[in-house]
Amino acid sequence: MMNLWLRCITGPKLQRIHRQPDPNRAEPNRTGPGPGLGGVRQLGWPYQPKALERHTSSILSWASILWSLSYYTSPLLVFYLYRKGYICLSKLVPVGQYTGTLLILLLGVACLRGIGRWTNPEYVQFITILEETKKNNSPENKKKLASYNFDFRSWPADFRWDEVSSRKGQSPGGVALLKPEPKHRGATDSVLNSVGKLPCQIISYLIANSFGRRMLYPGSVCLLQKAMMPMLNQGQARLVEECGGQRAKLVACDGNDIDTMFVDKRNSQGERGKKLVICCEGNAGFYEVGCVNTPLEVGYSVLGWNHPGFGGSTGVPFPQNEANAMDVVVQYAIHKLGFEMKDIVIYAWSIGGFTATWAAMSYPEVSALVLDASFDDLLPLALKVMPESWRPLVTRTVRHYMNLNNAEQLCKYQGPVLLIRRTKDEIITTTGPEDIMSNRGNYLLLRLLQFRYPKVMTEEGVRAVREWLGASSAIEEASVYSRYEVDDDWCTSVLQSYQTDQTTEFPWTVGEDMTLEGRRQLALFLARKYMRNFDAAHCTPLPPYEFQSPWRL
Numbered sequence: 001m002m003n004l005w006l007r008c009i010t011g012p013k014l015q016r017i018h019r020q021p022d023p024n025r026a027e028p029n030r031t032g033p034g035p036g037l038g039g040v041r042q043l044g045w046p047y048q049p050k051a052l053e054r055h056t057s058s059i060l061s062w063a064s065i066l067w068s069l070s071y072y073t074s075p076l077l078v079f080y081l082y083r084k085g086y087i088c089l090s091k092l093v094p095v096g097q098y099t100g101t102l103l104i105l106l107l108g109v110a111c112l113r114g115i116g117r118w119t120n121p122e123y124v125q126f127i128t129i130l131e132e133t134k135k136n137n138s139p140e141n142k143k144k145l146a147s148y149n150f151d152f153r154s155w156p157a158d159f160r161w162d163e164v165s166s167r168k169g170q171s172p173g174g175v176a177l178l179k180p181e182p183k184h185r186g187a188t189d190s191v192l193n194s195v196g197k198l199p200c201q202i203i204s205y206l207i208a209n210s211f212g213r214r215m216l217y218p219g220s221v222c223l224l225q226k227a228m229m230p231m232l233n234q235g236q237a238r239l240v241e242e243c244g245g246q247r248a249k250l251v252a253c254d255g256n257d258i259d260t261m262f263v264d265k266r267n268s269q270g271e272r273g274k275k276l277v278i279c280c281e282g283n284a285g286f287y288e289v290g291c292v293n294t295p296l297e298v299g300y301s302v303l304g305w306n307h308p309g310f311g312g313s314t315g316v317p318f319p320q321n322e323a324n325a326m327d328v329v330v331q332y333a334i335h336k337l338g339f340e341m342k343d344i345v346i347y348a349w350s351i352g353g354f355t356a357t358w359a360a361m362s363y364p365e366v367s368a369l370v371l372d373a374s375f376d377d378l379l380p381l382a383l384k385v386m387p388e389s390w391r392p393l394v395t396r397t398v399r400h401y402m403n404l405n406n407a408e409q410l411c412k413y414q415g416p417v418l419l420i421r422r423t424k425d426e427i428i429t430t431t432g433p434e435d436i437m438s439n440r441g442n443y444l445l446l447r448l449l450q451f452r453y454p455k456v457m458t459e460e461g462v463r464a465v466r467e468w469l470g471a472s473s474a475i476e477e478a479s480v481y482s483r484y485e486v487d488d489d490w491c492t493s494v495l496q497s498y499q500t501d502q503t504t505e506f507p508w509t510v511g512e513d514m515t516l517e518g519r520r521q522l523a524l525f526l527a528r529k530y531m532r533n534f535d536a537a538h539c540t541p542l543p544p545y546e547f548q549s550p551w552r553l
Contacts, residue, residue: 004124009114011127012151013057015233018044018240019147043241044149047123053116056109063106068222130154146247149236152259152312158248159336161328173253174320175327175362178408180399200396207393208318208401215385216351216378216402217317219284220309228286232311235288239263243296249312250305250332252324259312260305260329261287262337263296272299275367276339278329278359279304280352286311291349291372297544300345303337305329319354319403323362326355330363341365347547349373350427350538357409364414368550372420373538375428375440376407376447384430407447414506416550419445419531420542423472427538442469445531453526456511461523468524474533481528484520491525494518495553 049057070077081087117123126148133141137156145156214221225232239245243263250258265273277295279302281287287304288311296302308315308325315321333339345368348356353374360369375381379398386394410417421441424433431438446465450457457465464484471477498510511519529551534542 004127005114005118007127007131008117008123009110011117011123011130012154014047014123014126014148014150016044016046016149016237017122017126017147018149018237044237049123050116050120053113053120053123056113056116059109060106060113065223065226068226072223126150146240149233149240152249152257153314155247155249155257155312157251157257159328159332160251161253161324161331164331164335175253175323177320177323177358177403178361178405178412180403200393201400203393204397204400207397212397212402213316213318217283217307217309219282219286219307220317224284225311228289232286232288235286236261239288239292248332248336250325250328252308252315252321252328254315254321254324256308256315256321256325257313258305258308258325258328259287259310260303260332261292262304263292263302264337265299265301270299273301275343275345276301276303276333276337277345277347278333280326280346280348280354280356281305281307281310282350282352285349285352291347291352291542294542294544294547295345295347298547301339303329303333318401322355323358326359327362330359342367345370345549347372349542351404353406354404354409357406357413360413360415361409364412366415368416368418369410369413370418370420370547370550371406371410371444372534372542373422373425373428373441374406374419374444376444377440378402378404380430380440381428407444410444410448411451414504416552417448417530418548418550419448420546421445421531421533422538422540423533423535425538433537436472437466437470441531442466445469445527448530449523449526452506452508453510453522454507455509455514456519456522456526458511458519460516461511461519464520465523465527468527477528477533481524484517484524486521486524488525491522492553494522499553 078087117127129141129144129148130150133145133156142156142158218224236245236247239261240247246262246264248260248262250260252258267273277300279287279290279292279295281290281304285291286306290304292302292304305325306313307317308321309317313325315325330344333344334341341363342365344363344366346356346359346366347370349372351374353371356369356371356374360366379395382394382398382402383391419441421439423436425439425441426433428440429435429438430440436442446457446462449465450462453461464480468477468480471480495510498508502508502510511522514522532546532548534546
């Protein structure tokens with residue numbers, strides 16, 4: 001009994017019961033239709049704590065919020081106390097005593113909460129299943145544990161990065177990233193230059209690890225997650241109870257836990273269900289309420305995951321950690337879920353384009369890549385929101401700590417690509433949504449076409465594509481297309497004949513002996529095949545009918 005009480009004290013917070021884990025136990029009649037799955041699925045219900053647990057949990061939650069506020073405001077608070085003369089030994093000793101007393105009181109509150117949980121049969125059943133699963137992580141126990149939504153830190157690991165036979169015995173570390181090319185200098189000059197730039201390097205580190213990371217990934221801020229928690233719990237309940245989602249914890253090579261959700265439609269949606277769409281969310285997106293819903297409604301199997309530091313995932317969302325997380329997600333899809341590389345599509349929204357392009361570069365056998373409202377490089381967008389006088393510092397910070405070089409990674413991928421541009425995008429533009437030419441998605445398209453078809457994307461070809469990109473409506477786009485008299489059949493036949501006669505590895509030399517008119521036609525044809533416009537703002541959810549497979553020759 002004492003051990004059970006201690007486990008109730010230290011146990012995780014229980015949010016919801018998705019379904020009754022014991023089939024022999026009576027339960028309320030909570031059933032409902034499962035969209036697109038055919039048949040009736042059992043719906044869950046929120047966990048109902050008793051009065052003692054409810055009140056003590058409320059006290060501990062407020063203590064956690066106050067701690068978060070004090071953590072984020074600590075630099076200002078320390079500065080204020082220093083100016084007032086409160087930071088001295090005679091005044092710090094009483095503060096330490098008060099802090100110790102407060103901690104003892106909170107410990108007492110936690111013990112009372114344990115008593116409240118101990119007297120609740122639902123929580124006792126949950127904590128018993130959790131302890132059994134930790135001792136024996138069998139499929140039967142995991143199925144029972146999946147009936148609950150609780151603090152993900154206590155969820156047992158389902159897959160580790162080193163479970164793959166080819167990686168066993170490897171030491172933990174980071175996956176490979178593309179690094180900026182170093183500037184070559186003499187040995188003496190290099191040493192003096194490093195010493196001279198040391199203050200800037202320290203400031204860059206402090207900026208990146210303080211407000212810089214939180215500006216780039218606001219979804220990692222604890223206070224925002226606490227505010228969104230009801231919405232996230234509701235979204236997760238829908239995925240599990242209505243869509244049959246399977247939650248899993250993956251351990252990346254850097255030790256971070258990655259929170260994932262898999263919805264399997266291989267047995268219910270025909271050919272589309274046999275394809276897996278791995279979804280990469282935006283900088284404030286979570287799989288519970290994010291872009292996974294678009295391919296899910298179309299009928300694909302879906303694997304969503306949260307960035308490091310988002311939701312149940314641990315760590316911080318720096319580029320290296322992001323790539324490490326994406327790596328273990330892809331490995332999980334292949335080796336645990338049983339999908340082949342040719343059946344995997346990578347889909348990303350906004351800043352998720354970094355991990356999506358990294359995955360396409362590192363796993364070139366994936367079927368296709370779809371990038372929605374993404375950009376070519378973070379630096380122009382960072383310079384837009386910072387003072388002009390900070391330009392050198394911002395450049396150094398981005399390149400060393402937040403180098404989201406999407407276009408560079410995208411050009412390493414040889415497979416089909418679809419770019420979706422939001423015509424009213426207010427986030428990834430450098431001057432504003434009214435200037436569609438400042439949308440960084442344009443530069444992503446140009447970089448890709450210039451790499452794959454350099455003989456077509458000469459000065460004339462680039463000029464024609466820029467004119468097409470500057471069209472503000474579908475009518476203007478069609479006008480540009482018709483003015484250049486683009487013949488789709490001719491363009492297709494030219495590309496197909498080149499593909500037959502030459503290697504299919506990019507870059508291609510097609511267009512080398514072509515007239516200027518032919519290059520312009522082919523450039524516009526390729527631009528329209530690689531990019532689709534969606535008349536919406538940055539955060540508008542992509543409708544299912546806009547989610548299409550990329551063009552294949």
